[in-house]
Amino acid sequence: MKVLVSDKISDKGVEILKKAGLDVDVKTGMKPDELKACIGAYHGLVIRSATKATAEIIEAAKNLKVIGRAGSGLDNVDKAAASKKGIVVMNTPGGNTITTAEHAIAMLFSLARMVPQATASMKAGQWEKKKFMGVELFNKTLGIIGLGNIGNQVAKKAQGLEMIVIAYDPFLSDDRAKALGIEKVSLDELFSRADFITIHTPLTSETKNLINSETIGKMKNEVRIINCARGGIINEKDLYEALKSGKVAGAALDVFEKEPPDDFSLIGLDNVICTPHLGAATEEAQENVAIAVAEQIADYLVRGTIRNAVNFPSIPADQVARLQPYLNLAEKLGSFAAQVFEGGITGVTIEYMGDASELNTAPVTIAALKGLLTPILEETVNFVNAPFIAKERGIEVKETKSAGAGDYQSMIALRIKAKDKERYFAGILFSKKDPRIVQIDNFAVEIVPEGIMLFIYNVDKPGVIGNLGSFFGKNNINIARMHFGRESAGGTAISVMSIDSPVTARQLDEIKKMQNILSVKVLNL
Numbered sequence: 001m002k003v004l005v006s007d008k009i010s011d012k013g014v015e016i017l018k019k020a021g022l023d024v025d026v027k028t029g030m031k032p033d034e035l036k037a038c039i040g041a042y043h044g045l046v047i048r049s050a051t052k053a054t055a056e057i058i059e060a061a062k063n064l065k066v067i068g069r070a071g072s073g074l075d076n077v078d079k080a081a082a083s084k085k086g087i088v089v090m091n092t093p094g095g096n097t098i099t100t101a102e103h104a105i106a107m108l109f110s111l112a113r114m115v116p117q118a119t120a121s122m123k124a125g126q127w128e129k130k131k132f133m134g135v136e137l138f139n140k141t142l143g144i145i146g147l148g149n150i151g152n153q154v155a156k157k158a159q160g161l162e163m164i165v166i167a168y169d170p171f172l173s174d175d176r177a178k179a180l181g182i183e184k185v186s187l188d189e190l191f192s193r194a195d196f197i198t199i200h201t202p203l204t205s206e207t208k209n210l211i212n213s214e215t216i217g218k219m220k221n222e223v224r225i226i227n228c229a230r231g232g233i234i235n236e237k238d239l240y241e242a243l244k245s246g247k248v249a250g251a252a253l254d255v256f257e258k259e260p261p262d263d264f265s266l267i268g269l270d271n272v273i274c275t276p277h278l279g280a281a282t283e284e285a286q287e288n289v290a291i292a293v294a295e296q297i298a299d300y301l302v303r304g305t306i307r308n309a310v311n312f313p314s315i316p317a318d319q320v321a322r323l324q325p326y327l328n329l330a331e332k333l334g335s336f337a338a339q340v341f342e343g344g345i346t347g348v349t350i351e352y353m354g355d356a357s358e359l360n361t362a363p364v365t366i367a368a369l370k371g372l373l374t375p376i377l378e379e380t381v382n383f384v385n386a387p388f389i390a391k392e393r394g395i396e397v398k399e400t401k402s403a404g405a406g407d408y409q410s411m412i413a414l415r416i417k418a419k420d421k422e423r424y425f426a427g428i429l430f431s432k433k434d435p436r437i438v439q440i441d442n443f444a445v446e447i448v449p450e451g452i453m454l455f456i457y458n459v460d461k462p463g464v465i466g467n468l469g470s471f472f473g474k475n476n477i478n479i480a481r482m483h484f485g486r487e488s489a490g491g492t493a494i495s496v497m498s499i500d501s502p503v504t505a506r507q508l509d510e511i512k513k514m515q516n517i518l519s520v521k522v523l524n525l
Contacts (some may be wrong), residue, residue, distance in 0.1 A: 013290030020298035096280035101153035143194025148200030334371025354405030
């Protein structure tokens with residue numbers, strides 16, 4: 001079998017592929033048309049961040065069985081197109097966790113003591129000792145947004161520096177935070193208390209422009225901000241103004257809205273230090289991920305073993321046809337629930353009813369956990385590590401089975417618990433293959449869980465649907481589907497709208513202010 005390595009990786013990775021008996025071609029720096037022209041000859045594709053495995057490339061990949069990313073991020077792979085063609089997509093989660101955390105700490109130190117600026121001054125022949133007065137990290141409050149693998153490592157290192165560590169993570173349980181020795185706070189409290197803020201959350205519809213003029217206004221004067229996560233979480237224009245005004249004393253940026261940037265006005269400010277997306281750029285990390293992805297691809301192509309796949313679990317070949325629709329349903333149900341649920345999850349019970357109770361439920365439960373955890377941690381979650389991540393975060397996982405499924409032949413439900421609340425989400429397969437969500441708590445619904453959706457709680461009164469329809473028409477946003485459910489006439493209702501294009505933060509605010517709208521969430525499935 002043939003493997004194409006289209007981005008530069010450590011030679012040790014290439015050696016592993018060759019020793020496994022695979023025919024390996026290393027062709028880096030190809031343009032999309034060149035990749036499209038040659039990809040049909042290969043069974044495996046090894047990439048980093050430069051190669052874009054788009055739907056068009058995947059369509060041309062007639063023999064491709066696996067795509068392996070030497071790293072964790074998979075923004076450059078069309079996972080839906082790959083899954084549709086049965087191509088396994090793998091990454092190497094954890095391979096750059098330590099490296100990225102260390103880079104964030106390096107940026108923290110550099111920001112506090114203005115090391116890059118002082119270095120540049122001396123290289124220019126200056127001795128400006130008074131100009132570069134810094135601040136200590138000792139006893140300062142570090143606010144961490146997102147306490148996944150990398151955020152957790154940053155917290156440990158900051159505790160070693162005797163910093164006061166507070167964190168915002170809506171999915172972190174109180175017990176888990178206590179075990180880590182971290183004070184869990186609301187986002188607004190983090191903004192108001194932190195001397196330094198470091199971001200370690202994925203870029204989602206909820207986190208896009210999370211740091212903006214409004215949220216910066218809630219922060220301490222002369223706060224310092226670090227972003228080694230994803231570009232787009234910080235609104236760069238708003239940060240620029242806050243840095244110019246002195247509200248933000250400094251910023252350390254490793255990631256940008258556009259990479260490489262085409263506007264260097266933010267980077268040009270004296271109180272900004274920056275690196276060109278170097279979070280994972282150490283020899284150790286690059287060697288680790290190259291070896292890991294090569295071993296994973298060799299295992300799959302030579303021995304049929306799937307490891308660290310983001311779109312396929314490890315299940316016997318004779319069970320794939322029967323289980324695949326349920327895997328899809330469970331993952332969609334988990335993803336939907338995670339994006340609707342608020343609070344630190346302490347437990348989840350997966351309930352199998354009717355025909356579903358007769359399945360090999362182990363991989364289906366893993367699919368539900370992957371769906372539940374992915375909106376929280378994004379690319380670090382796959383079918384291999386989902387149970388371990390749930391355990392690490394203090395989430396108790398249970399299964400129950402029953403022969404009856406009410407009005408349906410088969411049903412899967414998730415009962416999600418936090419310290420002071422419990423929520424229920426149930427789904428079925430329509431025509432034995434298409435997932436549908438049919439119950440949310442006490443609301444009977446029929447929701448197609450796909451694409452961009454607005455999940456709305458509203459008062460069940462006339463005019464709500466009309467106002468929403470008029471709003472979307474005025475903003476040229478097409479409504480693909482509308483789903484409704486209510487507990488009783490005139491009471492609380494659910495409105496779920498699938499739309500063909502995303503809403504802006506401003507548009508979302510307008511919807512929230514509409515009469516009889518109680519709350520709005522943007523879901524992405």
